[in-house]
Each structure stands twice: as C-alpha cells, then as structure tokens.
Amino acid sequence: MAAEFHLRTGKLVALLNGNRTAKRNKPTEEFNHGLAMSREPLGDGQLFQVRIDRKVNSWSGSIEIGVTALDPSTLDFPSSATGLKGGSWIISGCSVLRDGRSVLEEYGQDLDQLSEGDKVGIQRTAGGELHLWVNGRDCGVAASGLPPRVWGVVDLYGKCTQVTVLGCDTISRREETHRATATTTTTTDEGFVGMELSDVVNNAILSAYSGSLLNVSLGSPLDGSCSVTSNDALLFHEKCGTLIKLSNNNKTAERRRPLDEFNNGVVMTNRPLRDNEMFEIRIDKLVDKWSGSIEIGITVHNPNNLDYPATMTNLRSGTIMMSGCGILTNGKGTRREYCEFSLDELQEGDHIGLMRKSNGALHFYINGIDQGVAATQTLPTVYGVVDLYGMAVKVTIVHNHNHSDRLRRNNAIMRALSPDVGRRVFDSGDTEVERLLFHPNCGQKAAIVCDGRTALRPHATDDFNHGVVLSNRSLRSNEIFQVRIDKMVDKWAGSIEIGVTTHNPAYLQLPSTMTNLRSGTWMMTGNGVMHNGTTILDEYGHNLDRLKAGDTVGVMRKDDGSLHFFVNNVDQGLAASNVPSSVYAVVDLYGQAAQATIVDDIDLPPLPDEPLDGNNQISPCSLFSLTPSNDLRFHHLHGNNAVITNGGRTAFRQNCRSEFNDAIVMSSR
Secondary structure: OOOOEOOOOOOOEEEEOOOOEEEEOOOOOOOOOOEEEEOOOOOOOEEEEEEEEEEOOOOOOOOEEEEEOOOOOOOOOOOOHHHOOOOEEEEEOOEEEEOOEEEEOOOOOOHHHOOOOOEEEEEEOOOOOEEEEEOOEEEEEEEOOOOOOOEEEEEOOOOEEEEEEEEOOEOOHHHHOOOOOOOOOOEOOOOOEOOOHHHHHHHHHHHHHHOOOOOOOOOOOOOOHHHOOOOOOOOEOOOOOOOEEEEOOOOEEEEOOOOOOOOOOEEEEOOOOOOOOEEEEEEEEEOOOOOOOOEEEEEOOOOOOOOOOOOHHHOOOOEEEEEOOEEEEOOEEEEOOOOOOOHHHOOOOOEEEEEEOOOOOEEEEEOOEEEEEEEOOOOOOOEEEEEOOOOEEEEEEEOOOOHHHHHHHHHHHHHHHOOOOOOOOOOOOOHHHHOOOEOOOOOOOOEEEHHHOEEEOOOOOOOOOOOEEEEEEEOOOOOEEEEEEEEEOOOOOOOOEEEEEOOOOOOOOOOOOHHHOOOOEEEEEOOEEEEOOEEEEOOOOOOHHHOOOOOEEEEEEOOOOOEEEEEOOEEEEEEEOOOOOOOEEEEEOOOOEEEEEEEOOOOOOOOOOOOOOOOOEEOHHHHHHOOOOOOOOEOOEEOOOEEEEHHHOEEEEOOOOOOOOOOOOOEOO
8 A cells, every 4th residue: 555645635735756645735824634545445454644743833733644434536625634433443642443433432642732742643454453652652442443444634723733644564473462561660679659859849849838738758548449439439520511521430521622612511520519528620721712611519400310501601590609809609790809809710620629518608719828718608518510611611620549640730739829939139239130021921912022021912902901010020019010001002002000918920911901800909000099999989099091192100018008109200199008019010002002111220212203103013122123234134114913123133933823924034134
C-alpha cells in the first residue's frame, strides 16, 4: 500500500509533497473540515502512521485518527471524523468512538496532548483488532471485530493543522505484541516513594508557614488505599448533562464542543454527601469565549430520576448553587455577596469545594479556604452538583489522599492567604527598582510599553473596556501615583478611572472594568467615588470624564489611612477613610481614555501625534527616539496590531490569540 493520502479530502484540506502531506487551510479561522484518508485500504498488520507537522493554539481538541469501511472515492465527507458512520472507529483525545458514539474511555495516550513532531498511527491486525501507536509504542487493543476492508482516517481537527504520512509498514507479530512500560514512581531500598526534592521543600515550607496545613511525609500511605477506588468513593454519576463526557473512572467531567455550546454541562455525585464530607473539584480547563464560569452546589434531586436542565440554576426546587460570588436558592438570588472570591475569576488549577455539616449548614471552600456559612438547615440527603457553564470546560474530583492534588491545593491556599509570598524583596535604597511602574499583568485589551511607564489600549476604537492596569508595587504612605492622559478617542462615553486595591496584580484575574471588583477596591469614576463597586460619594471633585489629553490624575493614601485624589496636581479632598496600608494603584483605561503615562521625576515624553490615516500606528516608546540613529531598529510606523518597545529593538503582536495579522514591522533604515 502506498504511503499517500487519497485525492478526495475534506473541503479545507490541501495535499502537498506528492500527496504525502495534508494541511488544513484557514487554520485560525476554521477548526474542522480537515478529513484525510489513506489512498488504499489497509492491509493486515499494516501501520498507517503520520507525523504532526504543525499545530496552532486557537482551538481546543487536536488530531483524531482511526479507520472506516467507507470508500473515500464515493464518500460525502462530514465536517469531522466523529461524523463518520457506516462502520467507522475513531480515536479522539483518549476516547474510542464507533460511528460517532463512545465505546471506550481512557484509552491509550491523550491525542490532544501530542506536540509537533510526535508520531501517531493506526493498525488493523489480521484478527480484526484496532491498535493505536504513539511514537512507536503500541497502546493496545482499541476495538475488535473490524471488517477486512478499511481505510485509514486522519482528522486535522482543532489545533492540528498539518501532518505527513511516514509509512505503511507491516508490523511483525513480535513487534505487534511489544508493550512499552513507563514507571511513574520509584521505590528505594528503604521503601520510600521517589519524590522531587522541590515537592518535599514546598511541603516543608507550607507546613512551617501554616501550622500543619500539610504534613510532610516521604513514605507512601501505610494502608495503601490511595490507589484503590472504593465502590463507595465519591464520583460523578453516569447520568449527566447532554454534552458531558466522563473519564478517569468517572472522576473527571468535560463539556464537549466548548467553543460552540456554553451550557448542558451539569454533573452530579454518584451518591448523597455524608455529613462533614468534603466534595472538592479541581478546574482542569477553561476557555476564553464565554462570560460566566463554573457553578457548584447541592440538590435533593436524585440524579437517576432527574431530567437534567440546561443549567442548574433553572431548577426551581431543592437546589442551592454558588454562582459568581453569590448564592442562588432554587434559581433565585438569596445572597448577592457571599464571599470575596468570584468563581468567574478562578483559574485552571484552582480548587472549589463544599461541605454539608452535621448541623445542616452548607459551607463552600475556595482553594481550601472556608468561605463561611452559605445556607442553614439544609436537608440531610443532598447530592453534590457541578455546572460546567460558560468558560468552565473540565473538572476533576479531588480526593485528599492524592499527594499531587494536595500539594497544588496548598500552594493555592498559600497564594490566597499571603499574596506577597514569592515576591522578590528589594533593597529600599535601589531607586531604579523601587520606581513606580505599571505591572506587566494587565487587562486583556491593554498593553504595557516604554519599560513599564506607559499603558495603552491599542484598539481603543474597537473596545471600550478590559483596559485595567495596576502599579508594580504597593504605594507607600503619602506617596502619590499620578498619570498623564496621553491619548483620547471620541467614540465612547466615560473615560479614565483611578483608585487603589488591596489585590496583588501578580495573582489578580483582571476584570473587564475595575468597578466590577467586589472587595478591597476604591475607585474614582466620573465625579464619584466607589468602594467595591458601590457608590459612596457623589459630586466629588473634578469630573474625570471631562479631562483631555495632557491632563493628569493621581491618587494618594496618607499615613492616617485617608484616600485623596488629585486632578492636575490639585487635591480633590478626602475620598475615603480607613484604607489599609498595603494597596496598589489602579488605572482603568475605560471608554475614551486610550493611553496614559506615569508622571514622576523623570522627563515625560511628548504627547503622541493625532492618529495617522491607514493601517499605521505609532508606538509610544518610539517617541523617545524619533531622531535619526545609526543603530538598526524597528521603524516607529508599523501595523495596527504591532507594538514597538525596548527602544525600538523589540516588536510584538497584541492580542495574539484573537488577532493574527496587521502586525507588519520594518527596519528603521
């Protein structure tokens, strides 16, 4: 059999290299229509193997591979391999599907995790068995009872955009029966389980810091129970939402088609929760497309008898859910601000838990921290519920006896309890390091340039928010943080907002606008002052919405805990009292405010010129050096999505995951 693809393919596939290479056109715009098949049916024992040449980061999912009894010369190609019927076996991720329906979970190696250069192949044995091969290793029997005439199938799906056929060799019985073994842990002569030294050190630090938050042990559990799943273990129930796929012995739940659908992702526990039993999950995967995220709670409804709703907050009886930072009972809000954490701002790796205590009180836990009583007098028989809604795609049930989960959880606890842990401590005499700059962690539509002095929204006429920026360190008492408005646009209502927050920018999941934060934040917006999103002062000071390019605005926390704002160096008076000592400055480049530069003792660059016509932008940093220079640098005129920094030596593309072009840069001479 020739090592080539069939000439007929999915509508976005192009064949190259004598039909040995297949690539998906428009890889950042389309994620499917990438089917390619072997030119001829597979012979007994023949391995149809491809190498992954290219992947992109735009999508979820990746290469899928398998066999089909359908002849490619007469096939009406579906959009993806999982749409093949009539005798088709496809391996997707770590699942095996027959005619689009899952027949085996947790098989082989997860294809979504393969990288460029990895090799993956499919083989039909003389006995009618299907085997997957990954990087030369046989993953075992994926299916049996295959017909004698099948073609190899490769789906250039999602992240996978190009593959090349390596060969169609016949594997001998000796090679066919070879199995590769991998050892995940090693045991020393003393009987200890091998462990990274960094894990041991981390555990010791955590224990010393938190007082028995985590016991340090180099040995494996004495009872050996950590590797055994009891029949009474807390797992996800097999009956679940229509888009849910369960894996990992029902400990992991994932919402299918996460970029196409945002709901129908409800899962429940396989049994009622016991009194004082922790039900805890880890967020494994998020997507950026939707608003809203994971929701968790309890319900009295038995999953066997429940007609699953699209989202759990649609249920009107016997259900309590935490959504965002609030509590909903039977779909109606009963506590708007239950805690300072919002589930919508959690990240991959964070943990969420709940417990119904013996007195009937319901508590939620975020990264191991008890958020307090959410509800009282709950019924004794309740099931745990997770709604993989919006951004939340995949979660795994965490059991406390799992060492790696426990370590990650306690690291997250440390991060929440002490945001400054791990921050570098500088000598106070080092004025350059101590200088107030913008922190590199900024809003989705913002950029930090000019060595941290300037913040901007590169696409200010396309988006009016996601422009939050914070200072790189907390403010000292009586220290003013002041910025000059460099650039405005006329398109939007509202303008710059400024204030302070107790949240460390290194760990903050930045909101679309700072007034959305419900804890530790004071902001001046317009001519009012807001605390945690609620107005506490009206008609305060000069209206920030009336400022123009060249005006300055500042904020200061005085040593008595009072907060003052400044407009064009004029103190606007007392805005708030009892502000804690460790606060970071915040600027929200909202609405009309497109660019601002920190004002300090160093000379300010001139204001940028008016926007140029056409697809050209001028980077703020290039304003420092518009004079001719013999050094070869990037020209200060460039594409809309490009930003020039580092004195003209560095170029980068803004919003690289949502924009793929308009980033042309040229040399300065």
